[in-house]
Amino acid sequence: MNEQAPTDGKGIRGLPVLWLLLFILWLIVNASLATPILITGAVISFAIALIFARRSNVWHIAVTPRSAWHFLTYTSVFFTELVKANLNMLRYVYSPRIDIHPGIVRVRIRLKSPIGRLALSNSIALTPGSLVMDVRGETMFVHWLDVKTTDPDQATEMIVAPFEKHLEAVFG
Amino acid sequence: MKAASSLLAVLLFGAVFAGIVGGYGERESVSALAEQYLAMVPRELGAPNVVTGILITYRGFDTLGEVAVLFMVAAGVGVLLGGKDTTTASEPGREPRRPSELVGNGAEITLPLIFLFGAYVIKNGHLSAGGGFQGGAVVASGTMLLMLALPATKLNHGFLGVTESLAGVVYVGIGILGLVFAAGFLDSHILPLGEFGTLISAGAIPVISALLGVKVGAELSVIIDRFRN
Protein backbone atom coordinates (compact mmCIF):
# COMPACT_ATOMS: atom_id res chain seq x y z
CA MET A 1 0.00 0.00 0.00
CA ASN A 2 2.07 2.85 1.31
CA GLU A 3 5.40 1.61 0.11
CA GLN A 4 4.26 1.50 -3.48
CA ALA A 5 2.36 4.74 -3.43
CA PRO A 6 3.56 7.16 -6.07
CA THR A 7 4.97 10.49 -5.01
CA ASP A 8 1.64 12.25 -5.44
CA GLY A 9 -0.10 9.93 -3.04
CA LYS A 10 -1.25 12.88 -0.96
CA GLY A 11 -2.93 14.62 -3.88
CA ILE A 12 -6.63 15.04 -4.32
CA ARG A 13 -6.81 13.72 -7.86
CA GLY A 14 -9.30 11.11 -6.84
CA LEU A 15 -11.65 13.65 -5.29
CA PRO A 16 -14.11 14.20 -8.17
CA VAL A 17 -14.62 10.50 -8.82
CA LEU A 18 -15.14 9.70 -5.17
CA TRP A 19 -17.38 12.69 -4.60
CA LEU A 20 -19.61 11.78 -7.52
CA LEU A 21 -19.75 8.15 -6.44
CA LEU A 22 -20.69 8.99 -2.86
CA PHE A 23 -23.25 11.55 -3.97
CA ILE A 24 -24.97 9.05 -6.25
CA LEU A 25 -24.90 6.50 -3.46
CA TRP A 26 -26.43 9.04 -1.08
CA LEU A 27 -29.28 9.67 -3.49
CA ILE A 28 -29.85 5.92 -3.88
CA VAL A 29 -29.99 5.13 -0.18
CA ASN A 30 -32.21 8.12 0.49
CA ALA A 31 -34.45 7.32 -2.46
CA SER A 32 -35.42 10.96 -2.70
CA LEU A 33 -34.56 14.06 -4.69
CA ALA A 34 -35.81 16.74 -2.27
CA THR A 35 -33.69 19.87 -2.06
CA PRO A 36 -32.52 19.49 1.58
CA ILE A 37 -31.37 15.97 0.85
CA LEU A 38 -29.48 17.10 -2.24
CA ILE A 39 -27.72 19.84 -0.29
CA THR A 40 -26.81 17.76 2.78
CA GLY A 41 -25.73 14.93 0.49
CA ALA A 42 -23.41 17.19 -1.49
CA VAL A 43 -21.85 18.57 1.70
CA ILE A 44 -21.46 15.24 3.49
CA SER A 45 -20.14 13.37 0.48
CA PHE A 46 -17.70 16.19 -0.23
CA ALA A 47 -16.38 16.07 3.34
CA ILE A 48 -15.95 12.28 3.27
CA ALA A 49 -14.44 12.38 -0.22
CA LEU A 50 -11.96 15.05 0.85
CA ILE A 51 -10.79 12.97 3.80
CA PHE A 52 -10.43 9.71 1.92
CA ALA A 53 -9.10 11.05 -1.39
CA ARG A 54 -6.20 12.57 0.55
CA ARG A 55 -5.59 9.41 2.57
CA SER A 56 -4.73 7.11 -0.26
CA ASN A 57 -4.24 6.83 -3.99
CA VAL A 58 -6.93 4.19 -4.38
CA TRP A 59 -9.29 6.58 -6.08
CA HIS A 60 -6.97 7.82 -8.79
CA ILE A 61 -9.13 6.67 -11.65
CA ALA A 62 -9.28 8.35 -15.02
CA VAL A 63 -12.68 7.98 -16.58
CA THR A 64 -12.58 7.95 -20.36
CA PRO A 65 -14.97 6.44 -22.91
CA ARG A 66 -12.44 3.70 -23.57
CA SER A 67 -12.15 2.72 -19.91
CA ALA A 68 -15.92 2.83 -19.53
CA TRP A 69 -16.28 0.45 -22.48
CA HIS A 70 -13.70 -1.91 -21.03
CA PHE A 71 -15.45 -1.75 -17.69
CA LEU A 72 -18.67 -2.87 -19.33
CA THR A 73 -16.93 -5.76 -21.07
CA TYR A 74 -15.26 -6.66 -17.81
CA THR A 75 -18.62 -6.74 -16.07
CA SER A 76 -20.13 -9.04 -18.67
CA VAL A 77 -17.10 -11.34 -18.61
CA PHE A 78 -17.31 -11.34 -14.84
CA PHE A 79 -20.94 -12.35 -14.68
CA THR A 80 -20.62 -15.11 -17.24
CA GLU A 81 -17.62 -16.45 -15.33
CA LEU A 82 -19.55 -16.17 -12.06
CA VAL A 83 -22.41 -18.25 -13.41
CA LYS A 84 -19.99 -20.74 -14.99
CA ALA A 85 -18.12 -21.01 -11.69
CA ASN A 86 -21.31 -21.82 -9.88
CA LEU A 87 -22.46 -24.44 -12.34
CA ASN A 88 -19.01 -25.96 -12.02
CA MET A 89 -19.35 -25.88 -8.25
CA LEU A 90 -22.75 -27.53 -8.46
CA ARG A 91 -21.19 -30.37 -10.43
CA TYR A 92 -18.69 -30.98 -7.65
CA VAL A 93 -21.19 -30.56 -4.84
CA TYR A 94 -23.83 -32.90 -6.24
CA SER A 95 -21.48 -35.57 -7.57
CA PRO A 96 -21.69 -38.70 -5.44
CA ARG A 97 -17.95 -38.75 -4.88
CA ILE A 98 -16.03 -35.50 -4.80
CA ASP A 99 -13.04 -36.09 -7.05
CA ILE A 100 -10.87 -33.00 -6.98
CA HIS A 101 -7.18 -32.24 -6.79
CA PRO A 102 -6.82 -28.87 -5.10
CA GLY A 103 -3.58 -27.03 -4.79
CA ILE A 104 -2.01 -23.61 -4.51
CA VAL A 105 -0.35 -22.33 -7.65
CA ARG A 106 1.53 -19.20 -8.49
CA VAL A 107 0.39 -16.70 -11.10
CA ARG A 108 1.83 -13.40 -12.28
CA ILE A 109 -0.11 -10.17 -12.35
CA ARG A 110 0.78 -7.03 -14.22
CA LEU A 111 -1.70 -4.66 -12.59
CA LYS A 112 -0.19 -1.90 -10.49
CA SER A 113 -3.06 0.18 -9.13
CA PRO A 114 -4.55 -0.91 -5.78
CA ILE A 115 -8.13 -0.86 -6.97
CA GLY A 116 -7.25 -2.90 -10.05
CA ARG A 117 -5.54 -5.53 -7.96
CA LEU A 118 -8.52 -5.65 -5.63
CA ALA A 119 -10.96 -6.02 -8.50
CA LEU A 120 -8.81 -8.75 -10.01
CA SER A 121 -8.60 -10.73 -6.79
CA ASN A 122 -12.32 -10.39 -6.17
CA SER A 123 -13.01 -11.62 -9.69
CA ILE A 124 -10.67 -14.55 -9.20
CA ALA A 125 -12.33 -15.40 -5.91
CA LEU A 126 -15.70 -15.60 -7.60
CA THR A 127 -14.75 -17.47 -10.75
CA PRO A 128 -14.29 -21.18 -11.48
CA GLY A 129 -12.55 -22.96 -8.68
CA SER A 130 -10.03 -20.34 -7.67
CA LEU A 131 -9.38 -18.26 -4.57
CA VAL A 132 -6.61 -15.77 -3.89
CA MET A 133 -4.49 -16.76 -0.92
CA ASP A 134 -1.85 -14.04 -0.89
CA VAL A 135 -0.28 -11.35 -2.99
CA ARG A 136 3.41 -10.58 -2.85
CA GLY A 137 4.53 -7.95 -5.28
CA GLU A 138 3.86 -9.28 -8.75
CA THR A 139 3.12 -12.83 -7.67
CA MET A 140 -0.31 -13.96 -6.65
CA PHE A 141 -0.91 -17.27 -4.94
CA VAL A 142 -4.16 -18.85 -5.99
CA HIS A 143 -5.89 -21.81 -4.45
CA TRP A 144 -7.19 -23.87 -7.32
CA LEU A 145 -9.95 -26.39 -6.80
CA ASP A 146 -8.77 -28.64 -9.60
CA VAL A 147 -5.16 -28.06 -10.52
CA LYS A 148 -4.63 -28.43 -14.23
CA THR A 149 -1.11 -27.10 -14.46
CA THR A 150 1.58 -25.99 -12.01
CA ASP A 151 3.42 -23.87 -14.52
CA PRO A 152 3.01 -20.17 -13.57
CA ASP A 153 2.68 -18.98 -17.15
CA GLN A 154 0.00 -21.44 -18.12
CA ALA A 155 -1.85 -20.87 -14.85
CA THR A 156 -1.74 -17.11 -15.47
CA GLU A 157 -3.15 -17.67 -18.91
CA MET A 158 -5.99 -19.77 -17.53
CA ILE A 159 -6.94 -17.85 -14.39
CA VAL A 160 -5.92 -14.23 -14.74
CA ALA A 161 -5.88 -13.39 -18.43
CA PRO A 162 -9.64 -13.04 -19.10
CA PHE A 163 -9.96 -10.22 -16.57
CA GLU A 164 -6.57 -8.60 -16.67
CA LYS A 165 -6.93 -7.39 -20.24
CA HIS A 166 -9.96 -5.28 -19.40
CA LEU A 167 -8.95 -4.28 -15.90
CA GLU A 168 -5.64 -3.00 -17.17
CA ALA A 169 -7.46 -0.70 -19.55
CA VAL A 170 -9.78 0.53 -16.80
CA PHE A 171 -7.55 0.96 -13.77
CA GLY A 172 -3.98 0.51 -15.02
CA MET B 1 -17.54 -34.88 23.51
CA LYS B 2 -16.70 -31.45 22.22
CA ALA B 3 -18.98 -31.93 19.24
CA ALA B 4 -21.76 -33.13 21.53
CA SER B 5 -21.48 -30.09 23.77
CA SER B 6 -21.40 -27.70 20.84
CA LEU B 7 -24.42 -29.46 19.37
CA LEU B 8 -26.16 -29.02 22.72
CA ALA B 9 -25.28 -25.33 22.77
CA VAL B 10 -26.57 -24.84 19.24
CA LEU B 11 -29.78 -26.74 20.01
CA LEU B 12 -30.43 -24.70 23.15
CA PHE B 13 -29.79 -21.49 21.27
CA GLY B 14 -32.04 -22.69 18.49
CA ALA B 15 -34.81 -23.49 20.96
CA VAL B 16 -34.59 -20.01 22.50
CA PHE B 17 -34.54 -18.42 19.06
CA ALA B 18 -37.43 -20.54 17.82
CA GLY B 19 -39.41 -19.46 20.86
CA ILE B 20 -38.78 -15.83 20.05
CA VAL B 21 -39.54 -16.16 16.35
CA GLY B 22 -42.52 -18.43 16.88
CA GLY B 23 -44.09 -16.08 19.37
CA TYR B 24 -43.48 -13.06 17.22
CA GLY B 25 -46.30 -11.40 15.43
CA GLU B 26 -46.84 -7.86 14.39
CA ARG B 27 -48.81 -6.26 17.17
CA GLU B 28 -52.38 -5.64 16.12
CA SER B 29 -53.41 -3.24 18.85
CA VAL B 30 -51.44 -0.83 20.96
CA SER B 31 -51.91 0.08 24.58
CA ALA B 32 -53.57 3.31 25.63
CA LEU B 33 -50.30 4.99 26.54
CA ALA B 34 -48.70 4.03 23.22
CA GLU B 35 -51.79 5.27 21.44
CA GLN B 36 -51.43 8.62 23.11
CA TYR B 37 -47.75 8.87 22.21
CA LEU B 38 -48.46 7.79 18.64
CA ALA B 39 -50.98 10.57 18.27
CA MET B 40 -49.07 13.17 20.23
CA VAL B 41 -45.55 12.90 18.82
CA PRO B 42 -46.35 13.56 15.16
CA ARG B 43 -48.72 16.37 16.14
CA GLU B 44 -46.60 18.17 18.72
CA LEU B 45 -43.09 17.38 17.56
CA GLY B 46 -43.61 16.77 13.84
CA ALA B 47 -41.46 13.63 13.83
CA PRO B 48 -42.66 10.48 12.03
CA ASN B 49 -40.25 8.38 14.07
CA VAL B 50 -42.02 8.33 17.41
CA VAL B 51 -39.19 6.62 19.28
CA THR B 52 -36.59 9.21 18.38
CA GLY B 53 -39.08 11.97 19.11
CA ILE B 54 -39.65 10.63 22.61
CA LEU B 55 -35.97 9.95 23.24
CA ILE B 56 -34.82 13.38 22.24
CA THR B 57 -37.54 15.57 23.68
CA TYR B 58 -39.74 14.04 26.39
CA ARG B 59 -36.85 11.90 27.56
CA GLY B 60 -34.16 14.35 26.50
CA PHE B 61 -32.73 14.55 29.97
CA ASP B 62 -32.23 10.77 30.09
CA THR B 63 -30.51 10.86 26.72
CA LEU B 64 -28.17 13.51 28.03
CA GLY B 65 -27.43 11.18 30.93
CA GLU B 66 -26.69 8.29 28.57
CA VAL B 67 -24.29 10.42 26.58
CA ALA B 68 -22.63 11.45 29.82
CA VAL B 69 -22.23 7.78 30.80
CA LEU B 70 -20.62 7.06 27.42
CA PHE B 71 -18.33 10.02 27.90
CA MET B 72 -17.28 8.73 31.29
CA VAL B 73 -16.60 5.30 29.80
CA ALA B 74 -14.39 6.87 27.15
CA ALA B 75 -12.58 8.89 29.77
CA GLY B 76 -12.18 5.85 32.03
CA VAL B 77 -10.80 3.69 29.24
CA GLY B 78 -8.44 6.50 28.39
CA VAL B 79 -7.20 6.72 31.97
CA LEU B 80 -6.83 2.94 32.36
CA LEU B 81 -5.23 2.14 29.00
CA GLY B 82 -3.80 5.44 27.92
CA GLY B 83 -0.38 5.36 29.53
CA LYS B 84 0.76 2.04 28.08
CA ASP B 85 1.69 3.22 24.61
CA THR B 86 5.43 3.18 25.18
CA THR B 87 5.69 -0.22 26.86
CA THR B 88 3.69 -2.29 24.39
CA ALA B 89 4.98 -0.56 21.29
CA SER B 90 7.24 -3.38 20.12
CA GLU B 91 7.51 -6.77 21.69
CA PRO B 92 10.86 -8.30 20.89
CA GLY B 93 9.52 -11.84 20.49
CA ARG B 94 7.50 -12.32 17.35
CA GLU B 95 6.74 -9.71 14.79
CA PRO B 96 3.06 -9.47 13.93
CA ARG B 97 2.15 -10.72 10.48
CA ARG B 98 1.82 -8.12 7.81
CA PRO B 99 -1.85 -7.41 7.13
CA SER B 100 -3.11 -8.42 3.73
CA GLU B 101 -2.62 -5.86 1.00
CA LEU B 102 -5.95 -6.74 -0.58
CA VAL B 103 -7.86 -6.30 2.65
CA GLY B 104 -6.20 -2.92 3.05
CA ASN B 105 -7.25 -1.86 -0.43
CA GLY B 106 -10.74 -3.17 0.18
CA ALA B 107 -10.96 -1.18 3.38
CA GLU B 108 -9.87 1.98 1.57
CA ILE B 109 -12.74 1.48 -0.85
CA THR B 110 -15.39 0.40 1.65
CA LEU B 111 -14.62 3.02 4.31
CA PRO B 112 -16.08 6.05 2.53
CA LEU B 113 -19.23 4.04 1.83
CA ILE B 114 -19.50 3.02 5.48
CA PHE B 115 -19.11 6.57 6.73
CA LEU B 116 -21.64 7.76 4.19
CA PHE B 117 -24.05 5.13 5.39
CA GLY B 118 -23.41 6.20 8.98
CA ALA B 119 -24.29 9.76 8.01
CA TYR B 120 -27.44 8.45 6.35
CA VAL B 121 -28.51 6.57 9.46
CA ILE B 122 -27.84 9.63 11.64
CA LYS B 123 -29.76 11.88 9.26
CA ASN B 124 -32.70 9.48 9.31
CA GLY B 125 -33.16 9.95 13.06
CA HIS B 126 -36.52 11.69 13.04
CA LEU B 127 -37.87 10.18 9.82
CA SER B 128 -37.56 6.40 9.91
CA ALA B 129 -35.29 3.79 11.44
CA GLY B 130 -32.08 5.38 12.61
CA GLY B 131 -30.81 8.05 14.90
CA GLY B 132 -27.77 9.41 16.58
CA PHE B 133 -26.76 6.39 18.61
CA GLN B 134 -27.20 3.89 15.79
CA GLY B 135 -25.44 6.06 13.23
CA GLY B 136 -22.64 6.72 15.68
CA ALA B 137 -22.21 2.99 16.10
CA VAL B 138 -22.00 2.51 12.31
CA VAL B 139 -19.34 5.23 12.13
CA ALA B 140 -17.43 3.57 14.97
CA SER B 141 -17.56 0.22 13.16
CA GLY B 142 -15.98 2.01 10.22
CA THR B 143 -13.20 3.08 12.57
CA MET B 144 -12.86 -0.52 13.66
CA LEU B 145 -12.43 -1.61 10.04
CA LEU B 146 -9.72 1.02 9.75
CA MET B 147 -7.92 -0.44 12.76
CA LEU B 148 -8.25 -4.01 11.50
CA ALA B 149 -7.30 -3.59 7.88
CA LEU B 150 -4.84 -0.73 8.06
CA PRO B 151 -3.11 -1.01 11.43
CA ALA B 152 -0.55 1.61 10.47
CA THR B 153 -3.18 4.33 10.68
CA LYS B 154 -2.95 6.73 13.57
CA LEU B 155 -6.11 8.31 14.84
CA ASN B 156 -5.95 11.98 15.70
CA HIS B 157 -7.17 11.86 19.28
CA GLY B 158 -6.93 15.61 19.73
CA PHE B 159 -9.24 16.26 16.80
CA LEU B 160 -11.72 13.59 17.89
CA GLY B 161 -11.69 14.91 21.45
CA VAL B 162 -12.37 18.46 20.32
CA THR B 163 -15.16 17.32 17.97
CA GLU B 164 -16.78 15.30 20.68
CA SER B 165 -16.56 18.05 23.32
CA LEU B 166 -17.86 20.60 20.84
CA ALA B 167 -20.83 18.40 20.00
CA GLY B 168 -21.52 17.94 23.70
CA VAL B 169 -21.33 21.67 24.41
CA VAL B 170 -23.63 22.52 21.52
CA TYR B 171 -26.05 19.82 22.70
CA VAL B 172 -26.28 21.37 26.15
CA GLY B 173 -26.40 24.79 24.55
CA ILE B 174 -29.46 23.78 22.54
CA GLY B 175 -30.98 22.50 25.75
CA ILE B 176 -30.48 25.89 27.39
CA LEU B 177 -31.86 27.65 24.33
CA GLY B 178 -34.95 25.55 24.79
CA LEU B 179 -35.13 26.76 28.39
CA VAL B 180 -34.97 30.37 27.22
CA PHE B 181 -37.06 30.37 24.06
CA ALA B 182 -39.43 27.44 24.52
CA ALA B 183 -41.12 25.50 27.26
CA GLY B 184 -38.09 23.94 28.96
CA PHE B 185 -34.71 22.31 28.86
CA LEU B 186 -34.14 20.47 25.55
CA ASP B 187 -37.50 21.52 24.16
CA SER B 188 -37.31 21.06 20.40
CA HIS B 189 -39.62 23.94 19.53
CA ILE B 190 -36.85 26.50 19.25
CA LEU B 191 -36.88 25.81 15.51
CA PRO B 192 -40.05 25.76 13.40
CA LEU B 193 -41.72 22.40 12.91
CA GLY B 194 -41.56 22.57 9.15
CA GLU B 195 -43.28 20.23 6.75
CA PHE B 196 -44.04 16.82 8.18
CA GLY B 197 -41.81 14.04 6.91
CA THR B 198 -39.08 16.10 5.24
CA LEU B 199 -35.47 16.35 6.30
CA ILE B 200 -35.74 19.85 7.74
CA SER B 201 -38.66 19.41 10.09
CA ALA B 202 -39.53 18.46 13.65
CA GLY B 203 -37.84 21.49 15.18
CA ALA B 204 -34.45 20.87 16.74
CA ILE B 205 -34.74 17.07 16.69
CA PRO B 206 -32.55 16.52 13.57
CA VAL B 207 -29.91 18.89 14.92
CA ILE B 208 -29.79 17.13 18.29
CA SER B 209 -29.76 13.77 16.57
CA ALA B 210 -26.84 14.76 14.34
CA LEU B 211 -24.92 16.10 17.34
CA LEU B 212 -25.56 12.84 19.19
CA GLY B 213 -24.32 10.88 16.18
CA VAL B 214 -21.09 12.87 15.94
CA LYS B 215 -20.52 12.60 19.66
CA VAL B 216 -21.22 8.89 19.91
CA GLY B 217 -19.15 8.12 16.80
CA ALA B 218 -16.15 10.06 18.08
CA GLU B 219 -16.37 8.58 21.57
CA LEU B 220 -16.69 4.99 20.41
CA SER B 221 -13.84 5.49 17.93
CA VAL B 222 -11.59 6.70 20.73
CA ILE B 223 -12.58 3.74 22.92
CA ILE B 224 -11.87 1.23 20.12
CA ASP B 225 -8.55 2.86 19.39
CA ARG B 226 -7.56 2.73 23.05
CA PHE B 227 -8.19 -1.01 23.11
CA ARG B 228 -6.03 -1.60 20.06
CA ASN B 229 -2.76 -2.15 21.88
Next chain:
Amino acid sequence: MELTGSILVLTGAFFLFSAGLGLLRMPDTFTRIQAGTKASTLGNILVLAGLGFYHPDWALKLLVVAYFVLMTNPLSSHALSRAAHAIRTPMAPSTMVDALREEGDRQGNGDVS
Protein backbone atom coordinates in the same frame (compact mmCIF):
# COMPACT_ATOMS: atom_id res chain seq x y z
CA MET C 1 -43.26 -9.95 -13.77
CA GLU C 2 -43.97 -11.56 -10.44
CA LEU C 3 -43.34 -14.97 -11.92
CA THR C 4 -39.92 -13.91 -13.25
CA GLY C 5 -39.09 -12.50 -9.83
CA SER C 6 -40.13 -15.62 -7.99
CA ILE C 7 -38.22 -17.87 -10.38
CA LEU C 8 -35.09 -15.77 -9.80
CA VAL C 9 -35.60 -15.97 -6.04
CA LEU C 10 -36.05 -19.71 -6.28
CA THR C 11 -32.85 -20.10 -8.32
CA GLY C 12 -31.01 -17.97 -5.80
CA ALA C 13 -32.37 -20.07 -2.94
CA PHE C 14 -31.20 -23.16 -4.78
CA PHE C 15 -27.68 -21.75 -5.00
CA LEU C 16 -27.77 -20.86 -1.30
CA PHE C 17 -28.83 -24.43 -0.61
CA SER C 18 -25.91 -25.72 -2.68
CA ALA C 19 -23.58 -23.42 -0.76
CA GLY C 20 -24.73 -25.07 2.45
CA LEU C 21 -24.34 -28.53 0.98
CA GLY C 22 -20.89 -27.68 -0.38
CA LEU C 23 -19.89 -26.38 3.02
CA LEU C 24 -20.87 -29.73 4.46
CA ARG C 25 -19.43 -32.03 1.80
CA MET C 26 -16.13 -30.49 0.70
CA PRO C 27 -13.00 -32.24 1.99
CA ASP C 28 -10.91 -29.44 3.51
CA THR C 29 -11.13 -25.88 4.80
CA PHE C 30 -10.00 -24.16 1.62
CA THR C 31 -12.39 -25.98 -0.65
CA ARG C 32 -15.17 -25.25 1.84
CA ILE C 33 -14.33 -21.57 1.71
CA GLN C 34 -14.56 -21.74 -2.08
CA ALA C 35 -17.89 -23.52 -2.11
CA GLY C 36 -19.35 -21.25 0.55
CA THR C 37 -18.21 -18.01 -1.06
CA LYS C 38 -19.09 -18.56 -4.69
CA ALA C 39 -22.47 -20.21 -4.41
CA SER C 40 -23.71 -17.98 -1.60
CA THR C 41 -22.67 -14.80 -3.42
CA LEU C 42 -24.48 -15.74 -6.60
CA GLY C 43 -27.48 -17.02 -4.64
CA ASN C 44 -27.71 -13.79 -2.69
CA ILE C 45 -27.49 -11.67 -5.83
CA LEU C 46 -30.18 -13.73 -7.53
CA VAL C 47 -32.53 -13.42 -4.56
CA LEU C 48 -32.01 -9.66 -4.46
CA ALA C 49 -32.54 -9.41 -8.21
CA GLY C 50 -35.73 -11.41 -7.94
CA LEU C 51 -37.03 -9.07 -5.25
CA GLY C 52 -36.11 -6.20 -7.54
CA PHE C 53 -38.64 -7.59 -10.02
CA TYR C 54 -41.30 -7.57 -7.33
CA HIS C 55 -40.57 -4.00 -6.25
CA PRO C 56 -39.05 -1.96 -9.08
CA ASP C 57 -38.88 1.05 -6.74
CA TRP C 58 -36.54 -0.85 -4.41
CA ALA C 59 -34.26 -1.87 -7.25
CA LEU C 60 -31.52 0.68 -6.77
CA LYS C 61 -31.15 0.03 -3.07
CA LEU C 62 -31.14 -3.71 -3.64
CA LEU C 63 -28.40 -3.07 -6.18
CA VAL C 64 -26.38 -1.32 -3.49
CA VAL C 65 -26.80 -4.29 -1.17
CA ALA C 66 -25.81 -6.69 -3.96
CA TYR C 67 -22.76 -4.61 -4.81
CA PHE C 68 -21.79 -4.51 -1.17
CA VAL C 69 -22.01 -8.29 -0.88
CA LEU C 70 -20.11 -8.68 -4.13
CA MET C 71 -17.29 -6.59 -2.74
CA THR C 72 -17.05 -7.78 0.85
CA ASN C 73 -17.72 -11.50 0.52
CA PRO C 74 -14.64 -12.39 -1.57
CA LEU C 75 -12.56 -10.13 0.66
CA SER C 76 -13.60 -11.86 3.84
CA SER C 77 -13.04 -15.26 2.27
CA HIS C 78 -9.59 -14.11 1.19
CA ALA C 79 -8.79 -12.95 4.72
CA LEU C 80 -10.05 -16.26 6.11
CA SER C 81 -8.09 -18.45 3.72
CA ARG C 82 -4.98 -16.38 4.33
CA ALA C 83 -5.37 -16.87 8.07
CA ALA C 84 -6.08 -20.58 7.57
CA HIS C 85 -2.89 -20.97 5.59
CA ALA C 86 -0.88 -18.98 8.08
CA ILE C 87 -1.84 -21.26 10.97
CA ARG C 88 -1.19 -24.33 8.81
CA THR C 89 -4.69 -25.69 8.60
CA PRO C 90 -4.36 -29.20 7.13
CA MET C 91 -5.24 -29.53 3.47
CA ALA C 92 -7.06 -32.41 1.81
CA PRO C 93 -4.94 -35.48 1.07
CA SER C 94 -5.61 -35.12 -2.64
CA THR C 95 -3.84 -31.74 -2.65
CA MET C 96 -1.27 -31.66 -5.43
CA VAL C 97 0.91 -28.62 -4.90
CA ASP C 98 1.35 -25.78 -2.41
CA ALA C 99 3.44 -23.06 -3.97
CA LEU C 100 2.73 -20.64 -1.15
CA ARG C 101 4.18 -22.95 1.48
CA GLU C 102 7.34 -23.45 -0.59
CA GLU C 103 7.64 -19.73 -1.03
CA GLY C 104 7.00 -19.02 2.63
CA ASP C 105 9.58 -21.58 3.75
CA ARG C 106 12.13 -20.12 1.40
CA GLN C 107 11.57 -16.68 2.89
CA GLY C 108 12.13 -18.06 6.37
CA ASN C 109 8.41 -17.76 7.05
CA GLY C 110 9.03 -14.38 8.69
CA ASP C 111 6.77 -12.62 6.27
CA VAL C 112 7.53 -9.20 7.65
CA SER C 113 7.24 -6.20 5.44
Next chain:
Amino acid sequence: MADMLLQIAGVLIFFAIVFGVARLVIGRTAIDRVVAIDMLTVVSIALIALYAHLSGRFVYIDVALVYGLLSFLAVLAIARFLEKGP
Protein backbone atom coordinates in the same frame (compact mmCIF):
# COMPACT_ATOMS: atom_id res chain seq x y z
CA MET D 1 -47.89 -19.88 -8.54
CA ALA D 2 -45.41 -17.15 -7.70
CA ASP D 3 -46.22 -17.44 -4.01
CA MET D 4 -45.68 -21.17 -4.08
CA LEU D 5 -42.26 -20.72 -5.70
CA LEU D 6 -41.38 -18.27 -2.94
CA GLN D 7 -42.40 -20.82 -0.34
CA ILE D 8 -40.19 -23.46 -1.94
CA ALA D 9 -37.39 -20.90 -1.93
CA GLY D 10 -37.98 -20.37 1.78
CA VAL D 11 -37.70 -24.10 2.43
CA LEU D 12 -34.46 -24.30 0.44
CA ILE D 13 -33.01 -21.39 2.39
CA PHE D 14 -34.05 -23.08 5.61
CA PHE D 15 -32.06 -26.16 4.63
CA ALA D 16 -29.10 -24.01 3.64
CA ILE D 17 -29.16 -22.64 7.18
CA VAL D 18 -29.44 -26.14 8.62
CA PHE D 19 -26.35 -27.23 6.65
CA GLY D 20 -24.48 -24.14 7.74
CA VAL D 21 -25.32 -24.81 11.38
CA ALA D 22 -24.25 -28.44 10.94
CA ARG D 23 -20.86 -27.28 9.70
CA LEU D 24 -20.77 -24.88 12.64
CA VAL D 25 -21.31 -27.78 15.04
CA ILE D 26 -18.93 -30.24 13.37
CA GLY D 27 -16.29 -27.61 12.91
CA ARG D 28 -13.02 -29.56 12.96
CA THR D 29 -11.06 -26.30 12.95
CA ALA D 30 -11.92 -22.81 14.12
CA ILE D 31 -11.62 -21.49 10.56
CA ASP D 32 -14.29 -23.95 9.42
CA ARG D 33 -16.68 -22.54 11.95
CA VAL D 34 -15.97 -19.00 10.86
CA VAL D 35 -16.56 -20.01 7.24
CA ALA D 36 -19.90 -21.42 8.29
CA ILE D 37 -20.77 -18.18 10.05
CA ASP D 38 -19.72 -16.16 7.02
CA MET D 39 -21.94 -18.22 4.76
CA LEU D 40 -24.81 -18.01 7.25
CA THR D 41 -24.57 -14.23 7.17
CA VAL D 42 -24.89 -14.08 3.43
CA VAL D 43 -27.89 -16.37 3.64
CA SER D 44 -29.34 -14.14 6.34
CA ILE D 45 -28.98 -11.07 4.15
CA ALA D 46 -31.03 -12.80 1.48
CA LEU D 47 -33.50 -13.87 4.16
CA ILE D 48 -33.84 -10.33 5.54
CA ALA D 49 -34.46 -9.02 2.04
CA LEU D 50 -37.07 -11.73 1.54
CA TYR D 51 -38.71 -10.78 4.83
CA ALA D 52 -38.71 -7.15 3.77
CA HIS D 53 -40.67 -8.22 0.72
CA LEU D 54 -43.09 -10.41 2.69
CA SER D 55 -43.83 -7.72 5.27
CA GLY D 56 -43.67 -4.96 2.68
CA ARG D 57 -41.30 -2.79 4.67
CA PHE D 58 -38.63 -0.96 2.75
CA VAL D 59 -36.71 -0.10 5.93
CA TYR D 60 -35.54 -3.67 6.43
CA ILE D 61 -33.21 -3.35 3.43
CA ASP D 62 -31.15 -0.95 5.55
CA VAL D 63 -31.01 -3.65 8.20
CA ALA D 64 -29.60 -6.07 5.62
CA LEU D 65 -26.95 -3.54 4.69
CA VAL D 66 -25.90 -2.94 8.29
CA TYR D 67 -25.88 -6.67 8.93
CA GLY D 68 -23.61 -7.30 5.95
CA LEU D 69 -21.28 -4.58 7.12
CA LEU D 70 -21.03 -5.86 10.68
CA SER D 71 -20.53 -9.48 9.65
CA PHE D 72 -17.79 -8.47 7.25
CA LEU D 73 -16.08 -6.68 10.13
CA ALA D 74 -16.53 -9.66 12.42
CA VAL D 75 -15.00 -12.10 9.94
CA LEU D 76 -12.05 -9.79 9.33
CA ALA D 77 -11.52 -9.41 13.06
CA ILE D 78 -11.66 -13.16 13.70
CA ALA D 79 -9.33 -13.86 10.78
CA ARG D 80 -6.88 -11.31 12.13
CA PHE D 81 -7.13 -12.80 15.61
CA LEU D 82 -6.60 -16.37 14.42
CA GLU D 83 -3.74 -15.29 12.21
CA LYS D 84 -1.78 -14.02 15.17
CA GLY D 85 -1.97 -17.50 16.62
CA PRO D 86 -2.16 -18.56 20.24
